[in-house]
Amino acid sequence: MKTVRVVAAVIRAVNKENKPIIFATQRGYGEFKGGWEFPGGKIESGETPQQALKWEIMEELDTEIAVGELIDTIEYDYPNFHLSMDCFWCEVIHGELILKEAEDAKWLTKEHLADVEWLPADVTLIEKIGEELHETKDSK
Structure with missing residues (x-):
């Protein structure tokens, strides 16, 4: 089975009530259109995961991010x-997190x-x- 290597950004901030929130996007294309996920994309040859993530978020959301700690590496078998x-x-x-490819986006508290209906891997x-x-x- 083919392996696809990708990166995902769990973008966090704090809302007006000083509660931590994360950013989720709804896929606007492809086989999983309509499913919710953490934004990101494929790692190209020669890129580190962090470089790929910065590039993908700039491309998809017109936003510059700081990439922090690795949360986890998810291994998931799709069909x-x-x-x-x-x-x-x-x-x-x-x-400003401008949606260039996603159908919708939300900031979610815990x-x-x-x-939202997350994609299986997410x-x-x-x-x-x-x-x-x-x-x-107090994360920001």
Whole structure:
């Protein structure tokens, strides 16, 4: 089975109530159109995961991010390929998160992480992210 290596940005911020929130996007194209995911994309030959992530977020959201700590590497078997996804905590440095490819986007608090229909590979991250959001009171 073909392996596809990708990176995903778990972009976090703090809302007006000083609660930690994360950014989720809804796929606007392809086989998984309409599913919710963390933004990112494929790692090209010669790129580090961090370089790929910065490039993908600039391309998809017109935003510059700082790539932080690796949260996890998700290994997931879809019917036609194996996905290997490096997921990093990220923060916006510059830009407004303009949707260039996604159909929709939402900022979600820990309590609302389950309010969207996540793509299967992304679901495996939700519990871990929820725990981190709970512990991170003053992240920005």
